[in-house]
Amino acid sequence: MNKIPVTVIVSVKNEALNLPSCLEKLMQFAQIIVVDSGSTDGTQNIALSMGAEVIEFKxxxxxxxxxxxxxxxxxxxxxxxxFLDADEFVTKAFVEEVAIKIQDPTYNGFTIQFQNYFMGKKLKYGYGFQKSALFRKSKGAYEKVEEDMWSHLDMEVHEHPIIEGKVGVIHAKVVHKDFKDLDHYIAKHNAYSSWEAQRYLQLKQSKNYLLSLNQKIKYNLLNTGLLPIVYFLGAYVLKLGFLDGKEGFYLACYKSHYFFQIQTKVQLLKNK
Structure with missing residues (x-):
């Protein structure tokens, strides 16, 4: 079988729990590169044993x-x-759709959508998420954020890809399922909220930065202090998150608290 002419880049650090499930589903792609940031849990050995190229990033x-x-x-x-994270697993339907759509010369990129899991349960409701993680290397790159003095995240988490030309959608979803525990989830989002608070204040000082509609809504709600409660009501009530049971409730609470963290950290930074 001819392999699909796509280079898959999986960015990792200490992902021994997630990486095997991620890589085993990528075998139809022609090139798989794991970019590692000094893992100490055997992540690199797992990647090499499964046929991926490994590049160290410092x-x-x-x-x-x-x-x-x-x-x-x-x-x-x-x-x-x-571009994938180690806790993102492609499906057969996704791979087949990618193989067809990248042959269309009118597109330079595609947005991919995710099927979310939380605490091991597949979620059917609440807010979904998507990102433009498939694009031509000559037509796209992640946005540059001036963060030399304050960022502790070595990977583009919230930065959006800037893609020249037409961007389509891959309708088959990628599974987002982290096998790590809640301690990891909480620590990760604590780091993310610190970054978002710094980024929010940076954008407020910038006069030339264009915000997306979602960013405008989020930052306006941050200004009012209502973002955590608005998110919870939207995810749990409006988007029917309550139908996902206790996992839907827990996720809505955790994400609302994430936005509460951002709000409080913004205030602390303003008072420095």
């Missing part, structure tokens, strides 16, 4: 971060690049 605190660095420095054999 961040110096400046641009570029891990994904843009890979675009600039890795030997990418194919024009199309798919």
């Amino acid at each position: 961040w110096n605190g400046k641009f570029p971060k891990k994904r843009n660095w890979a675009l600039q420095n890795a030997t990418l054999h194919h024009e199309w690049v798919l």
Whole structure:
């Protein structure tokens, strides 16, 4: 069987629990690169044993971060690049749809959608999420954020890809299912909220930055202090998260608390 001419880049650090399930589903793609940030749990050995290329990334605190660095420095054999995290697992339907759609010369990128799991349960309701993680390497890159003095995240988590030309949608979903525990989830989102607070204040000081509609809504609600409660009501009530049982309730609470963290950290930074 001819492999799909896509380079898949999986960004990792200590992902021994998630990586095997991620990589085993990528075998139809022609090139798989794991970009690792000094894992100590055997992540690199797992990647090599499963046939992936491994590249070590050491961040110096400046641009570029891990994904843009890979675009600039890795030997990418194919024009199309798919960025995944280790807890994101492609499906047969997704792979088949990608194989067809990348043949369309009118598109330079595609948005991919996710089927979310939380505490081991598949969620059918609440807010979903998507990102433009499949694009031509000559037509896209992740946005540059001036964060040399305050960021502790070595990978583009909230930065959006900037893609020239037409961007389509892959309708088959990628499974988002983290096998790590709640301690990891809480610690990760604590780090993310610190980044978002700094980024929010940076954007408020910038006069030339264009915000997306979602960013405008989020930041306006941050200004009012209502973002946590509005998110909870939206996810749990309006988007029917209550139908997912206790897991739907817990996720709505955790995400609301995430936005509460951002609000309080913004206030602390303003008072410094």
